[in-house]
Amino acid sequence: MANLGGGEAKNRQVIFRDFVSGFPQESDFIVSSSSIRLKLPEASNGVLLKTLYLSCDPFMRFLMESRPPSTSYSPGSLLFGFGVARVLESALSNFKEGDLLWGMLKWEEYSVVEEPEKLFKIQHTDVPLSYYTGILGMPGITAYFGFHEICSPKKGEYVFVSAASGAVGQLVGQLAKLMGCYVVGSAGSREKIELLKNKFGFDEVFNYKEERDLNAALKRCFPEGIDVYFENVGGKTLDAVLLNMRPHGRIAVCGMISQYNLGQSEGVHNLLRLMTQRVRMEGFRAPDYFHRYAEFLEAMLPYIREGKITYVEDTVHGLESGPAALIGLFSGRNVGKQVVAISTE
Amino acid sequence: MANLGGGEAKNRQVIFRDFVSGFPQESDFIVSSSSIRLKLPEASNGVLLKTLYLSCDPFMRFLMESRPPSTSYSPGSLLFGFGVARVLESALSNFKEGDLLWGMLKWEEYSVVEEPEKLFKIQHTDVPLSYYTGILGMPGITAYFGFHEICSPKKGEYVFVSAASGAVGQLVGQLAKLMGCYVVGSAGSREKIELLKNKFGFDEVFNYKEERDLNAALKRCFPEGIDVYFENVGGKTLDAVLLNMRPHGRIAVCGMISQYNLGQSEGVHNLLRLMTQRVRMEGFRAPDYFHRYAEFLEAMLPYIREGKITYVEDTVHGLESGPAALIGLFSGRNVGKQVVAISTE
Numbered sequence: 001m002a003n004l005g006g007g008e009a010k011n012r013q014v015i016f017r018d019f020v021s022g023f024p025q026e027s028d029f030i031v032s033s034s035s036i037r038l039k040l041p042e043a044s045n046g047v048l049l050k051t052l053y054l055s056c057d058p059f060m061r062f063l064m065e066s067r068p069p070s071t072s073y074s075p076g077s078l079l080f081g082f083g084v085a086r087v088l089e090s091a092l093s094n095f096k097e098g099d100l101l102w103g104m105l106k107w108e109e110y111s112v113v114e115e116p117e118k119l120f121k122i123q124h125t126d127v128p129l130s131y132y133t134g135i136l137g138m139p140g141i142t143a144y145f146g147f148h149e150i151c152s153p154k155k156g157e158y159v160f161v162s163a164a165s166g167a168v169g170q171l172v173g174q175l176a177k178l179m180g181c182y183v184v185g186s187a188g189s190r191e192k193i194e195l196l197k198n199k200f201g202f203d204e205v206f207n208y209k210e211e212r213d214l215n216a217a218l219k220r221c222f223p224e225g226i227d228v229y230f231e232n233v234g235g236k237t238l239d240a241v242l243l244n245m246r247p248h249g250r251i252a253v254c255g256m257i258s259q260y261n262l263g264q265s266e267g268v269h270n271l272l273r274l275m276t277q278r279v280r281m282e283g284f285r286a287p288d289y290f291h292r293y294a295e296f297l298e299a300m301l302p303y304i305r306e307g308k309i310t311y312v313e314d315t316v317h318g319l320e321s322g323p324a325a326l327i328g329l330f331s332g333r334n335v336g337k338q339v340v341a342i343s344t345e
Numbered sequence: 346m347a348n349l350g351g352g353e354a355k356n357r358q359v360i361f362r363d364f365v366s367g368f369p370q371e372s373d374f375i376v377s378s379s380s381i382r383l384k385l386p387e388a389s390n391g392v393l394l395k396t397l398y399l400s401c402d403p404f405m406r407f408l409m410e411s412r413p414p415s416t417s418y419s420p421g422s423l424l425f426g427f428g429v430a431r432v433l434e435s436a437l438s439n440f441k442e443g444d445l446l447w448g449m450l451k452w453e454e455y456s457v458v459e460e461p462e463k464l465f466k467i468q469h470t471d472v473p474l475s476y477y478t479g480i481l482g483m484p485g486i487t488a489y490f491g492f493h494e495i496c497s498p499k500k501g502e503y504v505f506v507s508a509a510s511g512a513v514g515q516l517v518g519q520l521a522k523l524m525g526c527y528v529v530g531s532a533g534s535r536e537k538i539e540l541l542k543n544k545f546g547f548d549e550v551f552n553y554k555e556e557r558d559l560n561a562a563l564k565r566c567f568p569e570g571i572d573v574y575f576e577n578v579g580g581k582t583l584d585a586v587l588l589n590m591r592p593h594g595r596i597a598v599c600g601m602i603s604q605y606n607l608g609q610s611e612g613v614h615n616l617l618r619l620m621t622q623r624v625r626m627e628g629f630r631a632p633d634y635f636h637r638y639a640e641f642l643e644a645m646l647p648y649i650r651e652g653k654i655t656y657v658e659d660t661v662h663g664l665e666s667g668p669a670a671l672i673g674l675f676s677g678r679n680v681g682k683q684v685v686a687i688s689t690e
Binding site: 070238264269272273278280281284 | 583598600610611612613614617622623626627628629
């Protein structure tokens with residue numbers, strides 16, 4: 001238990017060992033432990049944080065590769081990602097002890113952060129704090145703006161979501177249902193398929209691992225074709241979707257997780273359909289919408305409070321469980337949003 | 346010479362022999378000749394037309410393949426495509442002898458058309474009539490709306506056009522220059538490259554057949570990256586372009602001519618760039634803009650009359666030269682817009 005009186009505490013950390021090619025392994029990360037004095041250094045003009053939750057997100061795979069000029073993790077340095085933390089001590093007047101924050105954090109139990117203005121203050125605590133790594137954090141923003149802004153959905157349209165039980169997919173599916181769309185989701189296990197159907201209310205579902213022919217599966221689920229595709233996986237699924245797009249359809253490119261660990265990504269062959277069907281395919285990233293966080297909360301909080309959106313997390317406990325949880329994203333091990341609970345106090 | 350007094354005339358026609366796979370050959374078409382009485386049949390409620398120009402366009406390749414539910418040419422039936430014709434006789438009050446029309450015509454020297462309302466009346470004859478197969482017809486509409494509506498260009502942006510000396514490409518490049526963009530074009534011969542540079546005023550050009558590495562060629566021409574790509578070719582060029590797109594770039598998918606004669610189109614590997622760079626890639630087709638033809642003419646006619654846009658045609662003479670000209674599109678034989686002049690009288 002940490003000594004909050006400014007004494008010493010154990011500070012476990014996750015270190016990124018070296019650049020990764022192919023699937024990341026647990027051995028690409030080192031869990032180390034050091035001591036930290038629970039007091040802001042004299043020279044600090046920031047805050048001392050206690051990490052509560054860390055988030056495992058697919059984009060972290062990009063940071064494991066050296067692809068200048070893109071950002072990447074530094075070999076031998078701490079991993080970082082989205083998370084939730086509590087302020088233990090502050091040198092700034094606009095942050096005080098007990099404040100709850102979410103944003104980009106280092107993978108360690110205690111952190112000194114010099115620019116806490118880059119983090120969001122959590123104002124609403126009647127929902128689980130872990131939600132700020134998901135439905136009320138980056139994945140929620142991704143789902144909400146990606147669906148409403150990039151997909152330009154209309155009531156009654158046919159919507160397909162891949163990786164549909166994941167952090168983003170489960171939300172997109174439910175937002176589409178709330179809008180009155182017909183929604184089909186794909187996922188890679190019976191347990192996930194069950195969730196989609198019975199918990200998230202998808203109209204139709206399929207397990208892509210059990211379908212010999214993805215085009216046929218989509219034709220079965222969408223005899224009239226697809227108006228909106230929320231793209232999370234890429235590769236063969238995208239190729240099959242292109243064959244089923246309706247005129248003036250839209251594809252929001254949120255991610256392509258099936259491709260992240262391949263040296264050369266699979267070729268997509270049916271892009272000419274963009275022309276023949278006049279389809280718009282558009283990529284986007286959540287940070288482009290962070291300045292609209294207040295608007296997002298105003299829409300999403302009532303959905304949660306009124307039970308209109310259900311949210312499923314897959315939680316592991318303790319920083320030492322983090323690396324396995326993170327790499328599990330890429331084999332589809334997680335069922336729902338993957339969270340690492342560090343501390344609940 | 347046709348006898349316009351209602352006598353008999355020779356009517357050459359081009360017949361589509363059978364569905365094509367791979368590159369079309371001259372032997373896929375039959376040039377036949379029959380006799381026609383130059384008089385509207387009694388029962389006709391349409392017009393008798395004399396064909397003046399026929400247009401060779403890449404989209405015609407799609408119609409050569411049997412891919413239900415898409416339209417295709419019927420084996421043993423007449424080829425059709427865009428063209429310009431003059432009314433010889435009319436059973437309709439709103440069409441009269443001497444009227445000039447452009448639109449979808451059969452590949453024959455004389456035609457009876459029952460629904461001439463589907464054709465456009467040509468009002469402006471101070472420009473060459475053949476222009477209505479190109480700069481003032483479907484390819485012009487494609488270039489104008491594809492560039493202005495789908496590419497959302499802004500002054501000073503970096504624009505890349507492939508197949509840049511073709512009917513559409515040469516216009517897009519010049520429209521982009523008129524808007525104050527920096528414009529680079531690619532083409533497949535020295536003669537075409539000359540045209541781009543010296544006649545159409547492209548800022549930079551390259552011959553894709555002489556570049557070992559398309560990505561390197563694009564990096565050389567666009568050290569700052571590409572804002573707008575007007576896509577005419579697909580395949581490897583698209584893959585290289587994706588590596589060079591700037592944030593929030595746009596790709597207008599007009600065509601992918603490098604892929605039309607392949608059984609299986611080449612795979613495109615770099616689509617994840619759509620997400621990382623937040624790129625919008627959108628397909629479109631000229632007929633969606635035909636209802637805005639008046640607006641288009643109002644913009645384009647002054648450009649032609651004031652010499653602000655130059656237009657290059659590659660003309661062959663006589664219907665019997667049509668099949669070779671048409672298949673030449675797919676080997677890049679034509680320099681400029683490919684036209685078949687049938688009659689100038």
